[in-house]
Amino acid sequence: MGREFLDIFEDWAEKYDDSVAGIDPQYKEVFAQYDTILNEVSKHAKGIVLEFGVGTGNLTEKLLKSGKKVYGIEPSRPMRELAVQKIPALDVKDGDFIDFPETADPIESIVSSYAFHHLTDSEKAIAIEKYASMLPEYGKVIFADTMFESDQAKEKAIKDAEAKGYSELAEDLKREYYPTTGVLESIFISNGFNVTFQQMNDFVWLVIANKR
Template sequence: MGKEFIELFEEWADSYDDSVTGHDIEYKAVFLNYETILTQVAKRSFGQVLEFGPGTGNLTEKLLSYGLTVTAVEPSSSMRKIAIEKLQNRANVIDGDFMNFPESNYQTIVSTYAFHHLTDQEKSEAVASYGKLLASGGKIVFADTMYESVEAYKEAIADATEKGFHNLAEDLQREYYTTIPVLKEILETNGFSVSFEQMNDFVWIMEGAKL
């Protein structure tokens, strides 16, 4: 589940923090309002938090600043190493992925810039498992690139290509970006009420509350 991208995660590890702070022109729009996105995810979280794909630990750090207890599950050994050094043992950063994690009494499940590494079928399987894990009132709060329609997704690829952003265009076609209607159906089918808030031209926050 997303393991096919491990090599890519390893390559990104050393440059990831530069990219999210706007130093990579191709991805500047993707990471626009990055700090606000992290803050919004953290503010919507409560209790014991399970974080998927922490990368270099930026959201983890934000969650900790809100006094939350965090278990962060990261499949990339290089990303994990950076996160562990950054967080100084203030969070439990472990190997795993969206479907391989230690079960516990979590109240919130969070992720940023990672859920698109799963196919729509894998997304559905993952959310089904979270629906069984979370009690009523528990939350899923994911910030990720998603689109209002398939047409909007195709337009994003065409726009990146026209601008000469070939790495971005390649990423948009290689990874499993999906649409808001698909995600809405997945969450509602598994017992969540769901809302979406747009944070930039690429990223939306998807917040699901267990009914």
Template sequence: MTRQFDALFDEWSMTYDHTVKGSDIEYKEVFEGYDDILSEVAKKAKGYIFEFGAGTGNLTEKMIKMGKQVYGIEPSEGMRRIARKKLPGVTIVEGDFLEFPMPKQHPDTIVSTYAFHHLTDDEKTGAIQQFGKMLGEGGRIVFADTIFVSNEAKQDMIKEAESKQFNRLAADLKSEFYTTIPKMNQLFGEAGFDASFTQKNRFVWLAEAMKRRE
């Protein structure tokens, strides 16, 4: 997995929790309904859970409070430090969607929020194929992330950000690997999943994928 964002997230770790609460005007719409979105993902996670991109532990904390077993995976040292401080005793290891220490127990659910867009389409393909091998029949993936209905919709959002002089958001949308619903649906289907998508705000969609019978 590309690690070009690690330094950025180490730097962002100290202010990340303020950003997701809407304090940054450029990203306010991206994180609209953040707490409710995390709560919905947490409720949908069943059994033994792998969480990729655990960040500062906000989703992790919700799942732990619900009495769920979580194996957290996070590439940023700064983010891991904050998450471990919030959640002493909870397992949060160094790793990413493609490379991570595999525990003895396989997951029943794989979750992630605001992170899958850091992978190129080729990396997304590899990750979802790997998840398909790890999850048994009825296993599920629950992701919440910025996804677009089409590439045209993505370009429209970039133009809108530029017109508002939201230069950091526009640069973010141009440089990271935000994908489309048709592409995600294709990748899930090829890996043996049936997927559905629900829009949560102007940027974020909830993707749910269930492993089909062999």
């Protein structure tokens, strides 16, 4: 359920906000248009929101400022602590995309940024099936995440990173479970969603899935 990567994120927690600001050249393109990407996720969410992978709370802040009620899920204790430091009133619980506590209110939108790739494709299918069962008609899933149009495009991204000497980025692209847009589209459609994809930078796509 993505928890195999917890050690990496617990080590990264204190530096995460610097990374998204583009300070690390290896990840500058991954986080290009970061603020715009989070704004798009927030803009498309509606009603009461369940956010997976809260991290340090950057997307959460935007959701709350737009007037939405947010339930947060984050498996990393250091990340949870940083998020609560930033947003003291935040209700954030330990959990992941598949195993998470129930909320006191019915959820209308499920959101995440830069996190769904921690699940294998089979785990992604389990998670989306679960979301389909819990969302009301016309409920929404809005994810912003690294993904590729094809396996060939992913391999090219790895080779480009290696050619630039970006060994950490190349290893990240090899290690994690970055999906293709076609695989995600198939999973969403088979679970009763209409889904669109919009590329936001060289790595990240905005996925908007509406339950039929």
